[in-house]
Amino acid sequence: MSKYIPGNQKHLTLENRIYIENELNKGTSFKDIARFLCKDPTTISKEVRAHRLSDWYHKGTFYNAKNFCIHRYHCKKTNACGKIVLCGIKCASCPTCNQTCRNFEKEHCVRLDRAPYVCNGCTKKINHCTLAHKYSYNARFADRKYREKLRDSRTGINMTKRELHKKDQIISPLIEQGQSPYHILTNHPELDMSVRTLYSYLDQGLFTARNIDLKRKVHFKPRRCHKTQITDRAVFSNRLYHDFCSLALTGYVQMDTVHSSRESKKTLLTMFFTKEKLFLAFLMNRCTKGAVRLVFDRLEKRMGTYEFTSVFEYILTDRGSEFGDPDALETGVNGIQRSSIYYCDPMQSGQKGGLEQAHTMLRMILPKGTSFEFLTQWDVNLIVNHINSTPRESLGGRTPYSVALEALGEEVLNAFQLRPIAPDEVNLTPKLIRFNH
8 A cells, every 4th residue: 555645454445435426537647546434545546447338339349339340431352251252242241251361450448448438528439439348337237237246255164175175075074974073173174173163064965974973962852032232333332241340240230131931022130139149020011122122111100219320220131132132221210320230251151150050940930931921010029029039048047038138128018019928938940830720
């Protein structure tokens, strides 16, 4: 890149290409275009030459639209091919003239051999241009071709057919002998592949061996992923896990969702108080941002804004799309900030391990695959009460309910609709809900 032009190290956008097309139509030089776009002139030159559009011009040529000879206007030759003895037709009007005439010289334009390499901005083109083969630069065509090339360059595998065949000759026979991909790659470092790559190639059917030839993979069920992640990266500004750790909190709230089986769209919004080990769950009809905010608003109205702010001052959650609008969750019904929300790192559920352990107790009562379609909030409250009435070793044998009663107060627990369960009546099996139905 030219040292006089500060580059932005970015790909050309559609807006940049439209600007290039407009300036070429005005006759602007590559140097001036590059200066405006903060690019090197060679970047503009390569862009125009790589994506110029060929145009077969069928009008304005002499006799034959496909005659490219520079002498076609003044040539009086006849029967240059020698195929027909009594041919009196001029060769300039014959389709085979350019292929058979020894004096053929292809017509060309200087604009196409050097900058700007296209007919954009040519005054001769507007009036009358006899050149049969023209080139033009179209911004939208160039951008589409560039995107297609960018996409195609990222598809397929980074390996030739010859290399793939050599690896297949080693891998497939060993898999048929019952060896695992890890076993094969450990004994054959010359393959220069990772285990994950080998599994991926087998799954794509690139080798003679298939997934069915693997000893264990055929028994694995495909993973079901319920959650979709937050796509707007601006949400995580000042809300990352290292920002949360810098607060050095002793007690806060962890938040997550538990999904039903595929037959039901109902979801449980779960919360866990790390200091009191108190577990909460709220039934939502849909796993959406609006449903989560509705639970927050309902709790704030029950507890009052001041009490809600003191109890839910800091919340740590994962990156599920249902938590993708933190500003709405942090802002109360009166426009006052009621909480501060932070996000765990990707694929790091252990950063809210207390809540994950509480989910294991929840799954004792609602095993995976259980439909929440016929659950009510009363059922969910009953489950939560039994979980919170279970003594914890980390609390010195006390229950989360009794610890929360001292720390948060009876009014807060009443707002959560919690009540204690007698020790001998605690039931952490699916019979707890089936019995009540």
